[in-house]
Amino acid sequence: DGxxxxxxxxxxxxxxxxxxxxxxxxxxxxxxxxxxQDPGQGLRLIYYSQIVxxxxxGDIAEGYSVSREKKESFPLTVTSAQKNPTAFYLCASxxxxxxxxxxxxxxxxxxxxx
Amino acid sequence: xxxxxxxxxxxxxxxxxxxxLNCDYTNSMFDYFLWYKKYPAEGPTFLISISSxxxxxxxxxxxxxxxxxxxxxSLHIVPSQPGDSAVxxxxxxxxxxxxxxxxxxxxxxx
Numbered sequence: 001d002g003x004x005x006x007x008x009x010x011x012x013x014x015x016x017x018x019x020x021x022x023x024x025x026x027x028x029x030x031x032x033x034x035x036x037q038d039p040g041q042g043l044r045l046i047y048y049s050q051i052v053x054x055x056x057x058g059d060i061a062e063g064y065s066v067s068r069e070k071k072e073s074f075p076l077t078v079t080s081a082q083k084n085p086t087a088f089y090l091c092a093s094x095x096x097x098x099x100x101x102x103x104x105x106x107x108x109x110x111x112x113x114x
Numbered sequence: 115x116x117x118x119x120x121x122x123x124x125x126x127x128x129x130x131x132x133x134x135l136n137c138d139y140t141n142s143m144f145d146y147f148l149w150y151k152k153y154p155a156e157g158p159t160f161l162i163s164i165s166s167x168x169x170x171x172x173x174x175x176x177x178x179x180x181x182x183x184x185x186x187x188s189l190h191i192v193p194s195q196p197g198d199s200a201v202x203x204x205x206x207x208x209x210x211x212x213x214x215x216x217x218x219x220x221x222x223x224x
Binding site: 088105110 | 120148150155156158159160163203213215
């Protein structure tokens with residue numbers, strides 16, 4: 001089945017640690033996205049990538065880093081510089097070659113700082 | 115700068131009645147709009163979309179209306195069902211950037 005797979009579903013991070021959230025898609029989509037959702041708030045864009053080896057900062061990129069070495073993969077690293085990383089993280093993808101097409105989301109990853 | 119706004123944090127509707135969810139935007143470059151439904155701890159699922167060249171799109175119980183001059187879109191759900199209770203996000207697209215509103219919690223009472 002085609003889709004977007006995020007892992008792990010739950011992740012605990014100690015203060016000062018970097019952690020990486022995985023996002024893999026087999027939809028052959030060009031564009032991929034990372035969003036963050038905090039309780040009671042909407043989805044805020046962290047980073048997005050339109051093609052392999054290219055990515056742009058979203059609205060809240062500070063403390064995060066990404067890579068796009070393969071079309072199907074867009075991992076997000078939450079660095080120790082991110083002061084408030086506890087949130088629900090959503091990865092998404094979209095076929096940028098088709099105008100007006102929808103974006104598809106993974107099931108999300110919960111990150112908690114302990 | 116919030117380019118997409120959903121000014122109602124929550125909405126409560128009786129089962130069988132109409133639910134109307136509203137969304138306003140500020141960027142006239144947006145050319146496509148989408149509505150997503152989200153349950154807690156799950157990824158959003160796509161509901162319905164509309165291109166900026168249209169003013170209405172209908173899919174079953176869901177209808178989206180777009181008023182470009184007012185920079186306003188709305189989602190109508192008729193009839194509302196208890197299973198519709200969720201958070202609804204509107205989103206706007208330009209280029210490859212997708213911007214979401216803060217969401218509206220819909221509660222459908224039986």
